[in-house]
Amino acid sequence: MxxxxxxxxxxxxxxxxxxxxxxxxxxxxxxxxxxxxxxxxxxxxxxxxxxxxxxxxxxxxxxxxxxxxxxxxxxxxxxxxxxxxxxxxxxxxxxxxxxxxxxxxxxxxxxxxxxxxxxxxxxxxxxxxxxxxxxxxxxxxxxxxxxxxxxxxxxxxxxxxxxxxxxxxxxxxxxxxxVPEAEQYEPVDWLGVDRGIVNLATTSDGHNHCGRRLGRYRRWQARKRAELQAKNTRSARRRAKRRTKREQRHATHANHKISKEIVAVAQRTGRGIALERLDGIRDRVRPSRDQRAALSSWPFHQLGEHIAYKAQRAGVPLIEVDAAYTSQMCPRCGHTARHNRPTRDSFSCRRCGLAGPADVVAGVNVRNRARSAWVFVNTPVPQGI
Known part of the structure; x- marks a missing residue:
């Protein structure tokens, strides 16, 4: 690689x-x-x-x-x-x-x-x-x-x-x-990772990589850029461009830290990493006006790329699964409904009563889907078919 x-x-x-x-x-x-x-x-x-x-x-x-x-x-x-x-x-x-x-x-x-x-x-x-x-x-x-x-x-x-x-x-x-790739091992289980805006990454183990600090930093940078744009001078435009690059470097550093920790946990425990397949997510969601800037600058793709290449270098198996309804489906009884997630942070199944943090539940669902997908991929094909 x-x-x-x-x-x-x-x-x-x-x-x-x-x-x-x-x-x-x-x-x-x-x-x-x-x-x-x-x-x-x-x-x-x-x-x-x-x-x-x-x-x-x-x-x-x-x-x-x-x-x-x-x-x-x-x-x-x-x-x-x-x-x-x-x-x-x-x-x-x-x-x-x-x-x-x-x-x-x-x-x-x-x-x-x-x-x-x-x-x-x-x-x-x-x-x-x-x-x-x-x-x-x-x-x-x-x-x-x-x-x-x-x-x-x-x-x-x-x-x-x-x-x-x-x-x-x-x-x-x-x-x-x-750099030569490490030999990929057979995973004993999967570490599900749910990516988001408020919480940048939440694993099925319940470990949360909170993005509130990055969010505050970005809002502060956005205010400073707005002040510079209001001046609309040549010097102000140069300073605004430098601030944008500084913000990008800050987000990249945060993604490197998160991806390095996730890959290290998976490698230490002999598990693979399961991610949601988020291709085209910006076209599928309809954010409100105050959420558009946060969604358009959400570095989820970069985080996924960092996890992928670090996992490849460490020999950690990586699989992507369907992201549909991972935060609305109950991992215990399978009931799927929008009302299972009454707020952004909480999950409560209307059928069996399972409750917990919504992002952790999504990570568990990603892990369960990876288990099923891995079994399907590795099932031997019967002779004569």
């Missing part, structure tokens, strides 16, 4: 100037190549290389391999754009967003990430330094730092390109690693 490892680069002031000049040159070259690709309609790397290779080397001071990496970045950007258009994420034909994307060439920020391969960037793990190509020449002994686990993964499993990233005045290297 592919993972990315990010380490912090610690260049001296002179080295930072050289790195910044290199990023700017590569991205100006990418803009030139993107315009040529758009005008000529050539979007394969070989065709584009024949068209602009000599020009980029002469005009921007790039070596042969940086030109190749820059052209690959341009081609990948157009491939991603065509995929987004086919998937409909840019809207229907004729809508403003799609017309804007299709009517002009892709442009790159001066500080946009630039890919490097092993010919123009080499790692010295013992010394914790890298040697990297720049427009000012090869720059050696640039120190980097990172988490011990990340550095171990980087040393043992790095494979492929490394991106040079300049973000908020800091320098990073983002490397691709090919």
């Amino acid at each position: 592919k993972l990315v490892v990010q380490v912090k680069l610690l260049p001296s002031p002179e080295q930072a100037v050289a790195l910044e000049a290199t990023l700017h040159a590569c991205n100006r070259a990418a803009d030139r190549a993107s315009a040529a690709a758009f005008e000529s309609g050539l979007f394969s790397r070989n065709d584009l290389q024949k068209l602009v290779y000599a020009e980029l080397k002469a005009d921007f001071g790039l070596g042969a391999q940086p030109v190749v990496r820059t052209l690959k970045k341009v081609v990948d950007a157009y491939t991603a754009l065509r995929a987004a258009i086919r998937a409909g994420t840019l809207g229907r034909p004729g809508c403003v967003r799609r017309v804007k994307a299709e009517s002009k060439p892709i442009t790159f920020r001066l500080d946009a990430a630039q890919p490097f391969d092993d010919r123009i960037l080499s790692w010295q793990h013992d010394a914790s330094t890298v040697s990297i190509w720049t427009t000012a020449g090869r720059m050696k002994h640039v120190p980097f730092r990172g988490n011990a686990d990340q550095l171990k993964t980087l040393r043992e499993h790095r494979k492929g390109e490394t991106d040079l990233v300049h973000r908020n005045g800091k320098w990073f290297l983002v490397a691709t690693c090919e």
Whole structure:
């Protein structure tokens, strides 16, 4: 499985100037190549290389391999754009967003990430330094730092390109690693996980990962963004964008913590993890006006992805089950009714009287459905059918 490892680069002031000049040159070259690709309609790397290779080397001071990496970045950007258009994420034909994307060439920020391969960037793990190509020449002994686990993964499993990233005045290297998957074990049972907005994740064991703190943080950020939007100045828009990115990083950190704990519990107890299949949930529900912002920014998909890749890496079995009526069905008698859930937090079966927290009941129902699905999947097919 592919993972990315990010380490912090610690260049001296002179080295930072050289790195910044290199990023700017590569991205100006990418803009030139993107315009040529758009005008000529050539979007394969070989065709584009024949068209602009000599020009980029002469005009921007790039070596042969940086030109190749820059052209690959341009081609990948157009491939991603065509995929987004086919998937409909840019809207229907004729809508403003799609017309804007299709009517002009892709442009790159001066500080946009630039890919490097092993010919123009080499790692010295013992010394914790890298040697990297720049427009000012090869720059050696640039120190980097990172988490011990990340550095171990980087040393043992790095494979492929490394991106040079300049973000908020800091320098990073983002490397691709090919990590072998652990052998999946046969689960003794399942740990059901119910995902929600108020409670981000609730397990069938009754453990609740409350999202109220994250909710308060998001409401506070929303108020601050509203104040900045009311000013509607250039500086206010930049600050609002930075706040949005900070909020996204905060939510990602919370999802990492929750997913790591869930996978650790399942692995320690020899169980698998059962999740609800929530594809298209935003189209199925009709939230009230004051709930729309919370639902649209609900990071349930990211939490599911974190759980999935951590489980895959640890060898923990993962299964997705139907999410219909998990919070309205009684796990003891099977009675399903909307009135079984009189409030958001409570469950009380109208037939047998079973009562408890609604999210825990939903987690138990997810676990029970995983048991049934796993038995069905592993039932041997009779001979002759």
